[in-house]
Amino acid sequence: MPSTLPDGEPVPADGALPGRALDGLGTRPFAFYVHVPFCVTRCGYCDFNTYTATELGPGASRDSYADTAVQEVRMARRVLGDAVLPVETVFVGGGTPTLLPAEDLGRVLDAIDAEFGLAPGAEVTTEANPESVDERYVSRLREVGFTRISYGMQSAREHVLAVLERAHTPGRVPQVVDWTRRAGFEHINLDLIYGTPGETDDDWRASMEAALSAEPDHVSAYALIVEEGTRLAAQVRRGELTPPDDDAMADRYLIADELLTAHGLHWYEISNWAAAPGTACRHNLLYWTGADWWGVGPGAHSHVGGTRWWNVKHPAAYAARLAERTSPAHAREILDDDDRRVERIMLELRLAQGCPTGLLDDKAARKAIDDGLLEPAPYEQGRAVLTLRGRLLADAVVRDLV
Known part of the structure; x- marks a missing residue:
C-alpha cells in the first residue's frame, strides 16, 4: 500500500x-x-x-x-x-x-x-x-x-x-x-x-x-x-x-x-x-530550482515561498474536504534558511549546471574534487558539478557536502 x-x-x-x-x-x-x-x-x-x-x-x-x-x-x-x-x-x-x-x-x-x-x-x-x-x-x-x-x-x-x-x-x-x-x-x-x-x-x-x-x-x-x-x-x-x-x-x-x-x-x-x-x-x-507550485489531488505536495504542504491521501477524504470548502491539506512545514540551503544542495547538485559553491563547505567540496566526485574547473568558476563517478554516488556526495 x-x-x-x-x-x-x-x-x-x-x-x-x-x-x-x-x-x-x-x-x-x-x-x-x-x-x-x-x-x-x-x-x-x-x-x-x-x-x-x-x-x-x-x-x-x-x-x-x-x-x-x-x-x-x-x-x-x-x-x-x-x-x-x-x-x-x-x-x-x-x-x-x-x-x-x-x-x-x-x-x-x-x-x-x-x-x-x-x-x-x-x-x-x-x-x-x-x-x-x-x-x-x-x-x-x-x-x-x-x-x-x-x-x-x-x-x-x-x-x-x-x-x-x-x-x-x-x-x-x-x-x-x-x-x-x-x-x-x-x-x-x-x-x-x-x-x-x-x-x-x-x-x-x-x-x-x-x-x-x-x-x-x-x-x-x-x-x-x-x-x-x-x-x-x-x-x-x-x-x-x-x-x-x-x-x-x-x-x-x-x-x-x-x-x-x-x-x-x-x-x-x-x-x-x-x-x-x-x-x-x-x-x-x-x-x-526551488520554484513555486501548487499540487492538486489526494496526497499531492505543494511548495510556495518556503512553505511546503501535502494533501490528505484518500480520494474520498480529499473530495469531502473540498465539498465543504475546506483545505484538503493534511499538514505542512515551514522551511528555515538552513533547511532551504540544504534542499538547494540536494536538488541543484543533481543538475548538469550544478549548484553555487557558496552553498557548500569549501573543505568538503575540495575533498570531493580530489576524490573525483566534483569537476574542478566549474568549481573555480563558482559552480559545483558532479563528475560521472559523482553521479553514481550522488546521495553520499550530498551528505558529505551539506
Whole structure:
C-alpha cells in the first residue's frame, strides 16, 4: 500500500499561507502538478498514492474527479490572492491519468488557465501508460491543450515487465509513440527502470536501444527502489526475488549514459537526458530550482515561498474536504534558511549546471574534487558539478557536502 504521509504542523481550514510564503509571489516561476490517483491494477513495485476501483470505496469516483480537482484549483486562486501568476508548466501524474477521459483532463487544464492564465508557450505534460491510450485518445489530448506526453515504458523485455507487473507488451511503445507524433506532439518522454530482479545487462541494453529506436526527445532512467509495503518487497523478503545489486545498478547507469549520449541525448539531471536544452522537462526543472507550485489531488505536495504542504491521501477524504470548502491539506512545514540551503544542495547538485559553491563547505567540496566526485574547473568558476563517478554516488556526495 502507499507510504504514509509525513507529520507536520496543522494547516488552517481555509488553506491560508504564512505571510513570508507570499513575499515575492509572482517573482518566482509558478506551476501546477495534478495528481490522478487511479489505476486499473497496482504494479508490484509501486508505492505511489494510487487506488484501484476496489480500493476506492464510497465518496470518490473517476467520474467526479475532474470536478473535485477544479474545486482545488479555485481554492488555490483564493489562497494566493490577486498575485499575477502565469502558469509556466502543468504536469499531470499518477496513478494513470489517461484512465480519465481526455476531456476531463482538459477541463482541469481549462480551470487553471481561467484562474491563473497559462504563460505563452507553457509546457503541459501528462503521464500515460502505453496500454491506456489509443490513437483517438492521444489526438484528443493534443486538442485539449497538452504539449508533452511521458510514457511509462519501463522495459522492452517481457520477463522484466512481468516482474514489475506491467500490463503492456514491448511492441506497444513504438506504436503509441507513432500515434503521439502523428497527433502533433513534438515532445515525448520514455520512462525506464533498471535493476529489476532477473534483468541482465543485455536486457537493459536492449531496452535502451528499443527506447532510442522510437526517437523520443527525452528519456528518464531510474534505478528500481524496493519500497517497503509493496508486493515486490514481500517477494524479496521471502527470497523469491533477488534484491537489486549496487554494482549492477552502477553498470546499468553507465550503459544508459553511454547509449543516450551516443544517440545525441545529454544528461541535464542525474536520471534525465534530453536531445537539446529546449527539450528538457521544464516542469521538473522548476522543482529542482526551488520554484513555486501548487499540487492538486489526494496526497499531492505543494511548495510556495518556503512553505511546503501535502494533501490528505484518500480520494474520498480529499473530495469531502473540498465539498465543504475546506483545505484538503493534511499538514505542512515551514522551511528555515538552513533547511532551504540544504534542499538547494540536494536538488541543484543533481543538475548538469550544478549548484553555487557558496552553498557548500569549501573543505568538503575540495575533498570531493580530489576524490573525483566534483569537476574542478566549474568549481573555480563558482559552480559545483558532479563528475560521472559523482553521479553514481550522488546521495553520499550530498551528505558529505551539506
